[in-house]
Amino acid sequence: VIWMTQSPSLLSASTGDRVTISCRMSQGISSYLAWYQQKPGKAPELLIYAASTLQSGVPSRFSGSGSGTDFTLTISCLQSEDFATYYCQQYYSSPYTFGQGTKLEIK
Amino acid sequence: EVQLVQSGAEVKKPGESLKISCKGSGYSFTSYWIGWVRQMPGKGLEWMGIIYPGDSDTRYSPSFQGQVTISADKSISTAYLQWSSLKASDTAMYYCARHLSPIGYSGSYPDYWGQGTLVTVSS
Numbered sequence: 001v002i003w004m005t006q007s008p009s010l011l012s013a014s015t016g017d018r019v020t021i022s023c024r025m026s027q028g029i030s031s032y033l034a035w036y037q038q039k040p041g042k043a044p045e046l047l048i049y050a051a052s053t054l055q056s057g058v059p060s061r062f063s064g065s066g067s068g069t070d071f072t073l074t075i076s077c078l079q080s081e082d083f084a085t086y087y088c089q090q091y092y093s094s095p096y097t098f099g100q101g102t103k104l105e106i107k
Numbered sequence: 108e109v110q111l112v113q114s115g116a117e118v119k120k121p122g123e124s125l126k127i128s129c130k131g132s133g134y135s136f137t138s139y140w141i142g143w144v145r146q147m148p149g150k151g152l153e154w155m156g157i158i159y160p161g162d163s164d165t166r167y168s169p170s171f172q173g174q175v176t177i178s179a180d181k182s183i184s185t186a187y188l189q190w191s192s193l194k195a196s197d198t199a200m201y202y203c204a205r206h207l208s209p210i211g212y213s214g215s216y217p218d219y220w221g222q223g224t225l226v227t228v229s230s
Contacts, residue, residue, distance in 0.1 A: 001169065032209075034216040036152075043202055043220040044144075044152065050209065055218070087152055091214040094157075095168035098144075101151040 002026055002090050006099030012107040017078045021086055021102045025069045029092035035064055035073045038101075039084045047086075048073065078104075109133040111141075111203050111221035118227045119193050126189040127224045129203030136184035137161040140206035140215045143177060143188045146223075147199045157206055157215070158186060193228045200225050 003026040013019050023033065031051040036044040046055045048064040051071055061076045075082055083106050088099040114128040131141065142157030156167035160179040167177070176189040186203055201224050204217030 032212075032214055032216075036217075038152075043223055044217070045220070046216070046218050049207075049216055049218070089152075089154070089216060091216040093214065094166045095170070096154045096214070096216065098152040098154060 001095060002029065002093060002097055004088060004090060004097055004099045006088055006102055008102060009100060011102055011104045013078055013104065014107045015078050015080055019075050019078060019104065021073045021088075021104075023066075023071045023073075023088035023099050025071075025090060028068045029090045031067045032090060032092040033064075033066070033071050034089045034091065035062075036087045036089065037082075037084050038087065044087065075104075109205065109219045111205060111219055113201075113203055113221040113224045116225040116227070118229070120230055121193055121195055121228055123193050123228075124189070124191050125193055125226065126187050127201060127226065129186045129188075129221050131184045131186070131205065134205070137181050140208065141179065141186045142204055142206055142217070143175075143186075144202045144204060144217070145171075145199045146202065152202075155188070160184075160186070193226075195228050195230075197226060198228045 005024045033051045035048040038044040052064045063074045085103045110132045112130045137160045140157045143155040145153045155171045158165045158177045158179050160181045179186045203221040205219040206215035207218040208215040
């Protein structure tokens with residue numbers, strides 16, 4: 001089983017800020033990493049796959065980077081609708097584990 | 108348009124059995140993996156397992172192996188998650204999700220999600 005450490009677990013920021021969320025794997029996974037956004041009471045939504053490819057319809061202020069064991073999600077200019085919880089997920093090998101989540105809240 | 112529509116909320120007693128469903132539409136149901144993700148109250152996402160409806164190949168997370176059964180009926184484009192004996196600790200929201208495989212790779216990630224089915228187990 002591949003374990004992941006997602007940090008921070010809680011992030012306070014203001015509209016317009018640039019924020020980064022990290023995900024570290026217990027072993028290398030090439031670029032087989034996805035990022036999801038989940039708002040309260042809603043199903044998760046896919047933001048990024050293959051570590052850095054934006055899902056269709058996702059705003060360009062979201063970006064992903066990394067390969068191997070270290071990955072980052074960056075939101076370049078926070079909008080009000082971006083305050084949510086974010087998860088990384090590896091799909092290099094089954095079980096396709098999720099990170100613990102990062103709750104992005106308004107400062 | 109890809110859609111995954113899940114069955115409604117359930118309230119059950121410990122020891123009872125349950126089968127929840129997820130109906131896919133807008134895509135070739137037999138050509139994509141489809142799986143289940145658990146979210147316990149106030150907690151994160153846990154990947155449970157997936158099935159390939161085309162040949163019923165199934166993969167489980169070790170955490171859920173033997174605890175649940177994932178199945179699919181390709182004739183009606185529906186996937187299922189089943190328990191034979193529920194526990195209070197099974198109380199959670201369960202999401203189904205279509206999984207997309209990169210070309211030439213066996214791994215897959217959820218790209219479309221159902222709306223969730225809330226399962227409450229209480230005496």
